[in-house]
Amino acid sequence: MKLYGHPLSTCTRKVLCTLAEKGHTAEFVFIDFAKNEQKQPAHLARQPFGVVPVLEDDDFGLYESRAIIRYLDARLSGPALTPSNVRERALMDQWISVEQGNFSGPVMKAVMHVMFAPMRGEAVDPAIVAEGKAGGARVLDVLEKALADCEYLAGGFSLADICYLPYLEYAFATGMGEIITERPNVNRWWQRISARPTWQKTIGKAD
Ligand SMILES: N[C@@H](CCC(=O)N[C@@H](CS)C(=O)NCC(=O)O)C(=O)O
Incomplete structure (x- = not known):
């Protein structure tokens, strides 16, 4: 491949x-x-x-x-990242759709602005950052409730969790980490999924 x-x-x-x-x-x-x-x-x-x-x-x-x-x-062979339970699978698809439709757009608009405005010699516009944080926070408020009594979004660790990881990582890297840390269930979930060796390897922090 x-x-x-x-x-x-x-x-x-x-x-x-x-x-x-x-x-x-x-x-x-x-x-x-x-x-x-x-x-x-x-x-x-x-x-x-x-x-x-x-x-x-x-x-x-x-x-x-x-x-x-x-x-x-x-x-591929290896651990299943899609639940076999039909309702859990539907939840996985729901959270992936929410990531794509509601979360990554506003968050990445602010992330890209924070990363690239200085390279263009421009000041970071706090209004753009605030808008990205508000868009991300709206989804994380919903995830905070969904994660109240479970470790992952859809039963076990799944493709849904993977879909949020890159955007959460960049939110931290660009000073927007508080939208995660100020929500205890979201923060525990983030700590859990981002500590996985596979994610650390993906971002070049482990072999
Ligand atoms: N919906 C597409 C989005 C792909 C996408 O936007 N990729 C970005 C990097 S994350 C890219 O290639 N950007 C370069 C460009 O827009 O020129 C997917 O999920 O694969």
Whole structure:
């Protein structure tokens, strides 16, 4: 298998973490954003929207990180990351949809602003940060209740937990960690899932 991606990309990280959880690796093909490689014809032939990641499994190509991690979980040996219980599986899908539809957008808008405004010689705009935090907090308020009496979002550790990890990591890295730490159940969940060796490996903090 080949994975086309960028090690700092949130969507690539979901796939790398899933591979690690399954106990597999893929050949990593670095797509250099600094050279705009994701918008070049060779990559557009794999991913017509000009983004990463892309998975190639022999003659089968697949893009969209959440589709890729579902494919990998079904395709590879290793621990199941999708609950067998039909209601837990439905909950997993619900939380992945909430991540995609409500959480990662506002959080990443603020994260990118904090990371890139100084590089453009611009001041960080507190209003953009506040908006991202408010959007993230709205979802974390809901997760706080959902995590009141369970360790993970959908039964055992699942693809749903993996989907939140990259965005929570960047929230901390850009000074927005309090939206996590001020919610005790969310904070315990974050501590639990981010300590996994597979996540530490994904972000380059462990072998
Ligand atoms: N919905 C897509 C989003 C992919 C995406 O936005 N990837 C970002 C990195 S996380 C990217 O390639 N950005 C480069 C660009 O927009 O030019 C997925 O889940 O795979």
